[in-house]
Amino acid sequence: MKKFMIYLSILIISNIYAQCDDYSQTQCSNDNNCEWVEDIETVTCASLVWDEELCEAAPECTYSCWDAGGYFGWCEPECTGGMTYIDNGYCQEMEILECSEMDEMECGNEDSCDWTENIEWGSCYDLDPIWNVVYYCDDPSTNLDNCYTYTCYGGGYGQWGTCCGGDPYIIANNSYCEEAEYQLGDLNQDSVINIQDVIIVIDLVLNSEYSDSADLNSDSTVNVLDVIQIVDIILNN
Structure with missing residues (x-):
């Protein structure tokens, strides 16, 4: 069991610390921690x-190389044709917000964050009608x-007035995203689940501790099932 856990640790560390800049485009697209950056350069064949x-x-x-009659098999290179492009695309780590x-x-998709709703609501029924040719x-x-x-109803028999009605409306939306106070898997309580955990x-x-x-x-x-779940959280964040 101990040898297995040591082997698992080595495998996990090697996977987690795999560098995005070493990935092909396919590998980059399959890693949630990486993003592919397109960088297409247009050049002439002659260049x-x-x-x-x-x-x-x-x-x-x-491409061709003509015999220049020199020593050591040296020849005169040529690259003929029109315009072409060079794909300088690369893989990089995604910026972590x-x-x-x-x-x-974004907040709802991040396990370490909580969305706090802070909305100030207004009521149409609390408004007083304003006269400007007509009431509004x-x-x-x-x-x-x-x-x-x-x-x-205006308050007395035969009395009628003008009132305001309608659905509640937002006066100010001050909702925000903040770090979750407690996150399962964050054993060292540094607000990040990583290889240290x-x-x-x-x-x-x-x-054999708990x-x-x-x-x-x-x-x-x-047990090892919990280790696998933590690794899955790291690889998918």
Whole structure:
């Protein structure tokens, strides 16, 4: 068991620390921590004359090397053709946003963040009708209200007045994203689940110890299944 956990640790560390800049485009697209950056450069075939490999790789270009009659097999290179392109695309690590920089959708997709709703609502029924040729209802503090006027009881027999009605409207939306106070799997409580947490869980398994923070599948046991779940969280964030 101990040898297996050591082997698993090595495998996990090698996978987590795989560098995005070493990936092909396909590998980059399959890693949620990486993004592919397109960088297409348009050049003439003639500009590739001193790079035989690039010239031959370009379908629009033809490479040739004419005998110049020199020593050591030296020849005069040519790369003929029109315009071509060089794909300088590369893979890079995705920028990790702080919780405070996220919108509601981004916040909802991040396990370490919580969306806190803080909305100030207004009521059309609290507004007083304003006369300007006709009565209308409007809250000058926002343009999100959609209030209307209607004829209402005026307070006495035969008395009628004009009142405001309509759906509640938003005066101010101060909702925000913040770091979650507690995150399952964050054993060292640094607000990030990473390889350090994996090492702690593996140590718990090897020593047959238990921690609520490490029991991701809530089976009252810390074992290799919890290690795999933490690794999955790291690889998919």
